[in-house]
Amino acid sequence: MPHPELPLLHREITAWYASNARQLPWREESATPWALMVSEFMLQQTPVVRVLPVWEAWMKRWPTPAALAADPVGEAVKAWGRLGYPRRALRLHAAALVITTEHGGKVPGSEDRLLALPGVGTYTAAAIACFAFGIPTVVVDTNIRRVHARLVGGKALPEPNQNAAELALAQRLLPESSPADATATKLANAWNIAVMELGALVCTARAPRCHGCPVMQQCAWIAVGRPEPHYKPKGQPWHGTDRQVRGAMMAVLRHSEAPVDRADLLGVPDLAVDTGRRLNPAREAGERHRAWTDLHALPAASEQRERAFASLLADGLAKQGADGVSLPR
DNA sequence: CAATCGTGGCC
DNA sequence: TGGCCAAGATT
Numbered sequence: 477m478p479h480p481e482l483p484l485l486h487r488e489i490t491a492w493y494a495s496n497a498r499q500l501p502w503r504e505e506s507a508t509p510w511a512l513m514v515s516e517f518m519l520q521q522t523p524v525v526r527v528l529p530v531w532e533a534w535m536k537r538w539p540t541p542a543a544l545a546a547d548p549v550g551e552a553v554k555a556w557g558r559l560g561y562p563r564r565a566l567r568l569h570a571a572a573l574v575i576t577t578e579h580g581g582k583v584p585g586s587e588d589r590l591l592a593l594p595g596v597g598t599y600t601a602a603a604i605a606c607f608a609f610g611i612p613t614v615v616v617d618t619n620i621r622r623v624h625a626r627l628v629g630g631k632a633l634p635e636p637n638q639n640a641a642e643l644a645l646a647q648r649l650l651p652e653s654s655p656a657d658a659t660a661t662k663l664a665n666a667w668n669i670a671v672m673e674l675g676a677l678v679c680t681a682r683a684p685r686c687h688g689c690p691v692m693q694q695c696a697w698i699a700v701g702r703p704e705p706h707y708k709p710k711g712q713p714w715h716g717t718d719r720q721v722r723g724a725m726m727a728v729l730r731h732s733e734a735p736v737d738r739a740d741l742l743g744v745p746d747l748a749v750d751t752g753r754r755l756n757p758a759r760e761a762g763e764r765h766r767a768w769t770d771l772h773a774l775p776a777a778s779e780q781r782e783r784a785f786a787s788l789l790a791d792g793l794a795k796q797g798a799d800g801v802s803l804p805r
Numbered sequence: 806c807a808a809t810c811g812t813g814g815c816c
Numbered sequence: 817t818g819g820c821c822a823a824g825a826t827t
Binding site: 515516517518519520521522523524526527560561563564567594595596597598599600603615617618619620672675676680681682709711712 | 819820821822823824825826
Binding site: 521637683718719726787 | 813
């Protein structure tokens with residue numbers, strides 16, 4: 477393994493960050509740990525540009541964990557909108573509840589207590605600890621892994637799954653710090669966000685902008701001629717999957733102020749014709765109408781619809797009451 | 806541990 | 817056009 481000049485890397489990448497970082501609201505000095513935490517939940521597998529407007533609305537409505545915890549979880553799911561992976565909304569609400577009841581309403585500042593929160597895994601705990609509380613811990617996300625894989629490993633992409641070697645490398649690359657040395661601590665924190673930003677803006681998965689890279693001269697991947705990935709990423713099928721059906725059902729529930737008849741949610745147009753049953757009101761305007769037509773347009777067998785609906789119930793994303801199906805309360 | 810879980814933009 | 821990808825977590 478090459479042994480890069482760490483102080484040089486640290487200087488160049490943090491300097492690059494200082495003049496190239498995006499101005500994101502959760503990076504403002506005034507941003508609270510809660511604001512950062514909300515952003516981290518939303519950013520799990522979702523691009524910044526789609527998170528921004530939802531985050532703004534979310535923080536305006538629920539500026540504290542207690543505010544969110546006081547509202548029904550279904551409101552969180554609805555406000556989550558089209559960010560995707562709505563279980564994250566469930567978990568963020570659940571985390572807000574724990575913070576309110578067990579942490580005095582304050583986002584905990586230690587990694588282990590963060591890890592204990594619903595929806596907070598290794599990355600998110602480290603990110604909140606580092607970015608919100610200035611704890612110089614090892615942060616490893618997909619951007620950082622990719623930068624490391626290229627810069628040090630000479631590979632086009634990191635391994636499909638994070639492994640111990642990557643963690644060790646991240647640990648080795650992190651600027652040394654000690655509680656007594658505020659300057660060193662600051663550098664370690666700056667390094668984490670700077671490498672992540674470099675991966676997001678320059679060292680991207682596809683078509684990396686190497687000419688804008690502050691450490692191109694030291695990049696092992698460049699040095700070996702930018703070889704192709706040594707494996708082919710596994711696809712994420714969508715059309716025809718249960719996930720697609722779940723998504724369509726969730727869209728309907730998000731746009732329904734009243735409980736939805738189970739048969740409507742699970743029905744297909746053909747069936748409605750046969751039974752003479754009117755499915756959903758077809759004259760709804762805008763998104764609500766589109767949610768219904770999208771759901772009914774899916775070529776899903778009734779068994780698949782049943783399966784998708786059952787998984788929504790199992791996840792707690794939908795509740796079935798005497799009056800119909802709705803988002804959880 | 807490999808599978809599962811949304812959504813939309815991009816090349 | 818369609819496969820690839822995005823600040824992962826959970827089981």
